[in-house]
Amino acid sequence: MLYLYLLAGGALAASLLKDRNKTKKALQAAWKMFIKMLPMILGIVAAVSLLLYVLPDNVIAEYLGAENSLAGIGFALIIGSVSLLPGFITFPLSGLLLRQGVSYTVLAAFTTTLMMVGIITFPMERRFFGTKLSVYRNIAGFVIALLVSLCIGLVYGEVF
Amino acid sequence: MEQKKKKPVVLYVFLGLYLLFVAVSFIINFEPGKTIFDHFTLFVVDMFKLFPAAFILVGLFMVWVDRGVVERYFGEYSGFRGHLLAILLACTTLYPFVVVLPMASDLYKKGAKLEIVLTYLGASAICRIPMTIFEATFLGIPFTIIRYAVSLPLIIVSSIVIGKLMKKKQAKMG
Structure with missing residues (x-):
């Protein structure tokens, strides 16, 4: 996060030195974009907070650690698709799940869908890229997650 | 769009x-x-x-990166190099998906090829450097390497396929 601010500060300073007018325009554009997206962002966060209550960590662990690994992968794909977690929560959580006996295969399915498939952010994506393209993109993400998880399973010797 | x-x-x-x-x-x-x-x-x-x-960076990006630059690096004829550059750009992403969206849409409006915008979107989800460090710490470096090796080529392939699909639709409509 510090790097982000250093980068933004540096870029802003460089931009100011080069062209004040353009910099002003950039800041105005940034502000307008932020205001336009604000309700959507709040909506997403509200939805996530509800979801996290319905699906707390231990419930997730229980389903993902299912004896039947195929069911585990299935749950992982679904939970990962509907949830939205920031990276700094996702990976510590995955580390925790790993220690509780959840397989690498299932974790790969979970983390990849978390990152690539966003049911919660779908309304927002649709506004920028249209329904059809967003649907294609999310389906592709889902398939990629499945393939990644199978490959991880093969390499770690967890499937077949 | x-x-x-x-x-x-x-x-x-x-x-x-x-x-x-x-x-x-x-x-x-x-x-x-x-x-x-x-x-x-x-x-x-x-x-x-x-x-x-994050928003300041995107705002600056929108103002300073003009059409010519985008077309040269990410345009219709940028080919495989365009995909690689999109992945590199995605790796440096430091902010959430909701901020990546307007940036991707800006790239598209400035003449980037659709499939390259899609590669950027997909790659920004899976290969951010800060996130990768976290992942490797908690799940191990081999896990991260396999995930990269499998998902990046698939992202490029799926982006090209989706790009073609969308083009066909447009042609039909037109």
Whole structure:
């Protein structure tokens, strides 16, 4: 996060030195974009907070650690698709799940869908890229997650 | 490519109900409601700490990176190199998906090829450097290497396929 601010500060300073007018325009554009997206962002966060209550960590662990690994992968794909977690929560959580006996295969399915498939952010994506393209993109993400998880399973010797 | 503006009624209704739910929870001391709101504030604070810097960067990007640059590196004839550059750009992403979206849409408007925008979007989800460090720490470096090796080629392939699909649709409509 510090790097982000250093980068933004540096870029802003460089931009100011080069062209004040353009910099002003950039800041105005940034502000307008932020205001336009604000309700959507709040909506997403509200939805996530509800979801996290319905699906707390231990419930997730229980389903993902299912004896039947195929069911585990299935749950992982679904939970990962509907949830939205920031990276700094996702990976510590995955580390925790790993220690509780959840397989690498299932974790790969979970983390990849978390990152690539966003049911919660779908309304927002649709506004920028249209329904059809967003649907294609999310389906592709889902398939990629499945393939990644199978490959991880093969390499770690967890499937077949 | 932004859709025509219509008021997102559902969103406002949802936010209104959510607010009402939280307010009522606090009045009648309903514990689940309070827990949910705790999560809400935690996430909002966390995200909003990033937003000023993230939006400034995107704003600067929009103003300084003009059509010519985008077309040269990410345009119709950028080919495989365009995909590689999109992945490199994605790796340096430091902000959430909601900020990546307007940036990707700006790239597209400035003449980037659709499949390259899609590669950028996909790669920004899976190969951010800060996130990767986290992942390797908690799940091990081999895990991360396999995930990269499998998902990046698939992202490029799927982007090309989706790009072609969308093009066909447009041609049909036209």
